[in-house]
Amino acid sequence: MAILPAGFRYLRPVLPLGAHRKPMNADADLSLAGQVRLVADFLEALNLDAVTLVHSDWGGALFLTARGLDQRVARQVFLPCEAFDNFPPGLPGKMSALAARVPGGLQFAAHQLRVGWLRRLPVLFGQMARRPVPDELVRCWTEPLLRDPRVRRDLTAYCRTRFDKAGLIRDTEALSRFHGEVLVLWSPDNRVMPPSHGRRLAALIPNARYAEVPGAYVLSMLDNPEAVARELGTFLRATRAQEA
Incomplete structure (x- = not known):
């Protein structure tokens, strides 16, 4: 944020895509359509x-x-x-979708992301970032997913969206x-x-x-x-x- 221009208000909503700390209600619509609605609801809730x-x-x-x-x-x-x-996008997206369909797959993938040399493989972050992604940032992204089964449930619901x-x-x-x-x-x-x-x-x-x-x-x-x-x-x- 520090290098962005002053004089503007910056908001970063945390969507329920695996790095969110507070799980959603069990009956929430977390498909692609539901997530789009969440963005609109966010803008409306803050007027x-x-x-x-x-x-x-x-x-x-x-x-x-x-x-x-x-x-x-x-x-x-x-x-x-x-x-x-x-x-889902490219090779990393397809691997995420596959992980969501295998019992324990999302936890396994999150653990792999925490290992620097594994994270740089093409199936993980090797095609996502040219520079190495800092360990502390990846730990923040993956901690909720590893800690809370309800967060894994939320991400699984999105990853199982049927895309037309x-x-x-x-x-x-x-x-x-x-x-x-x-x-x-x-x-x-x-x-x-x-x-x-x-x-x-x-x-x-x-x-x-x-x-x-x-x-x-x-x-x-x-x-x-x-x-x-x-x-x-x-x-x-x-x-x-x-x-x-």
Whole structure:
């Protein structure tokens, strides 16, 4: 947060995707559609308007427009994230989906993530981050999953979503109806979230600008935080100046 521009309010909701410390109710809808609804509920509960919504890695919030739930969103920033039919994304996403279907699979995967050399394998984080992800960060991400079976239940519910590829493409393309300012800030050296998806998003959204983060994979805010913060700051200040 320290390298982002001052004068803006930054909120980071923790969605029930495995790193959340407080489990959801057992009957909560944690499918992809349910998670999209949670994002809309978050904006509504805090009475947020004219929001700049930043997407990174998880792509579910792209579908607010398709669901008619984007009234509180004025601008959007797309870092490398799931889009079109790329759910679950690439090799790491497919391995996560497989782990969720094997008894004890998610716990096993979380333990593997805590081992540095294993974490850098392509099936784990080797294609997600070019730089080694710090141990302390990974421990924070995995601690709730390992500690609480209810958190594992929540993540399992999401991972077992049945994805309709044609529907995912259609819902992504609904962003053509979003007329706020958009920055698509993609990573060109990215095998999990294809570079073509970034350019495709920028082409279909009316007021979108495309830029790239050099030397980064999916987790560009970890691989090149200065470049991400610089582009995001430029975008935020420019759109605020337009509204003044």
